Amino acid sequence: MRSPPRSPAASTILGSISLLLAGTTALAQPALDERQYVARVLASSLEGRVAEQEARLGRAEAVGAGAWPNPALEWERQKTTSGTRDGESQDVWMASIPLVLSGRLGLEAEAADRNARAAEARHEWARAGLRHEATRTFAAVLAARERRSILEQSLAELLRLAEAIATRERAGEAAGYDRLRIELEAATVRDALRGAGLDAHRAEAQALRLLGPGVTALPPLEGSLQMERPLPDGAALLAELEEKRGDLRALALEAGGAEAARRAAGRGWIPEPSLRAGAQFLDVGLPGAGAGYVVGVGLPLPFFDRRQGEAARAEARRELARARHAALLHEARSRLATALEAVSGRRERLTKYRTEVLERAEELRQIAATAYRGGSAELLVLVDAERAAREARLTAVELTESLIEAETDLLLLAGTPEGTTPRSATR
Structure with missing residues (x-):
């Protein structure tokens, strides 16, 4: 029995992908479980680096804010070059501070x-998403590897049956229909296996990409889809939503920062005087040189510019942050309730399906x-039973992966993505 011929282009693509993903797997690398893999992604991915630098920028923008204005030191020299006071000079040193x-x-x-704390909260949320x-x-x-393993096992069983049928056909104990039927079933599984291989390569490529450019080969990943994932109580998730979600806390902090900026700008009507003091030196280096002092006060009169524009912009930022916070909170609560129902329903469905x-x-x-x-069943009975078992196992993998996706979505919506780390793994 021969498999359908593979096109040269497909063979080239598959070969390139295999070389890219597994070319250096000969190098000994420690296997990573889910916790270790997630930690590696958070530590080395480019997305994590971007989030860290954005948080750093937010912290840097707060440096120096609210600092007292710098004092100023001035020197001025005045000298006559004609007239009755020719040659007289005056040096003035002045210090001032607002x-x-x-x-x-x-x-x-x-x-x-x-605002700096809001940047930290956004950084926390970005890491949660990662x-x-x-x-x-x-x-x-x-899941992709599990599906490929199921198909490989089923194909091996079908090929074993095909050999048995071929032997019986040569002995005249089976018709050609039996051989063609088993070959058709094997070809169908072989095609599904090719698709599963491509899916596995794609999933592994994505896993490798998340590890960043410093990793050229995907380390071995170990674990089981059949794992217990503890989830907090639904009522507690809803009650702690605003505190746990980094994006919600960021918007609340931004609104508070804008309110403080509005209050600061609202004090623009209060004059900010400047105090000046210094010394005056007359005819330095000449007979009769003298000295004196200089003092003064400057008082700006905020009749026209009272920082009205800054106050208006700060108020607009505050209201925008509050509106975004309210919209996001409403969406988060609605989606969280839906996610809780999805997790509960998928868990129940998977349990019953098994x-x-x-x-x-x-x-x-x-x-x-x-x-x-024992000779009491036809080939088609065996083929149908094999197909039913194969499809059941594949569906179980699909349902398990769907449940994991629902659980991770729920924990992200609740702002507790660290809860996705499995507590134990059981078959």
Whole structure:
């Protein structure tokens, strides 16, 4: 029995992918479980680096905010070059410092601090999203490999049956229809196996990409899709949503920062005087040189520019942040309730499927194999039982992966993506 010929282009593509992903797997690399893989992604991925630098920029923008204005030191020389006072000179040294008595500096420092904390909250949320993506990618790799393993086992069983049928056909104990039927089934599984191989390569490529450019070969990934994943209570998730979600906390902090900036700008009507003091030196280096002092006070009159524009922009930023916070909170609560129902429903469905379908399909295959060996069942009975068991196992993998996706989505929506780390793994 021969498989359908593979086109040169397809062979080249598959060969290139294999070389890219497995070319250096000969180098000994420690196997990674889900926790270790997620930690590697958070530490080395480019997305994580971008999020860190964005948070660093947010912290840097708060440096120096609310600091007292710098003093100034001035020197001025005046000298006559004609007239009755020719040759006389005057040197004036002056120091000045503005006096910010309105209290706006403390409010500006508060606004900057809140904005820096908002940047940290956004960084936390970005890491949560990256953890969520890494967890789902890890599960996708395991699921793709599991599907490929199921198809390989089924194909091996069909090929064994095909050899037995060929032997019986040569002995005149089986018709050509039986051989063609088993070959058709094997070809169908072989085609599905090719698709599963491509899916596995794609999932592994995504897993490798998340590890960053410093990793050229995907380390071995180990684990099981059949794992217990603890989830917090639904009521607790809803109650702690605003506190746990980094994006919600960032918007709340931005609104608080904008309010502090608005209050600081609202004090623009309070004059900020400047105090000046210095010394005056007359005819330095000449007979009769003298000295004196200079003092003064400058008082700006904020009749026209009272920082109205800054106050209006800060108020608009505050209202925008509040509106975004309200919209995001409403969306998060709605989606979280839906996610809770999805996780509960998928868990129940998977449990029932394993007992009502998967176990019966495996039992049916064993009974069909026994009956066929005893001569009381036809080939089609055995083929149908093999197909039913194969499809049941593939569906179980699909349902398990779907449940993992729902669980990770739920924990991300709740702001607790670290809860996706499995507590234990059981078959």
